[in-house]
Amino acid sequence: MANLLIAGKMDKKMLVYPLLRVLSIEGDVLFITDDISFNRLFDGTQSGKHQNITLYVGNAVPSGRNESELYKNVLVVSEKINSEELKRYDAALIVYGPDYSFYGQDLIEVMEKINDLNNAGHVRAVLQSIYPLKAAGNIMIRKPEHYFYISKVEEMKELLPCKDICVEKLLINTFADALNIKPKQFANLLRLKPYDVSKKVIAKSFL
Numbered sequence: 001m002a003n004l005l006i007a008g009k010m011d012k013k014m015l016v017y018p019l020l021r022v023l024s025i026e027g028d029v030l031f032i033t034d035d036i037s038f039n040r041l042f043d044g045t046q047s048g049k050h051q052n053i054t055l056y057v058g059n060a061v062p063s064g065r066n067e068s069e070l071y072k073n074v075l076v077v078s079e080k081i082n083s084e085e086l087k088r089y090d091a092a093l094i095v096y097g098p099d100y101s102f103y104g105q106d107l108i109e110v111m112e113k114i115n116d117l118n119n120a121g122h123v124r125a126v127l128q129s130i131y132p133l134k135a136a137g138n139i140m141i142r143k144p145e146h147y148f149y150i151s152k153v154e155e156m157k158e159l160l161p162c163k164d165i166c167v168e169k170l171l172i173n174t175f176a177d178a179l180n181i182k183p184k185q186f187a188n189l190l191r192l193k194p195y196d197v198s199k200k201v202i203a204k205s206f207l
Contacts, residue, residue: 029073030056030075
């Protein structure tokens, strides 16, 4: 079992939905988040189930037993970034964004944080922006297609294939080792056509 984290105050759905797709093909998933907007995939409930993904919003995880033991993998998505808690996870992706009203100073500070985090073996940090930034190496550009993908996933209630190469590479570089999935296999899981997770053999046949 792998404990995974995606954290930061920026919108992370373009990373979370494709990753959930991969995890759900691999087995049952426990998905914990403090972002209530993710309940759009779960019919508006704060705790619920979508295919083989169990959602808990906030601190709604039942006490009295180790809930995570019931799942193949656990994904936590949070706005909070706690450097001490990063040690609890097998792999973590931290998403920052520049404050354009104080562009220069803030960007330098953000890039320093990103560089520091990227020196930790199991942590990867990235700057999310709507513009290419020459000063930033680890950057994810938000595209109009991303918003279309997110809205389509939430409207159809289906974790659709992801065809964005930058998102694909970022997820593979961050999570493939922790999940013990080869990069080529990971890419295939992201790109698979609509599947029935109860028939895992369909996914494996593409690997």
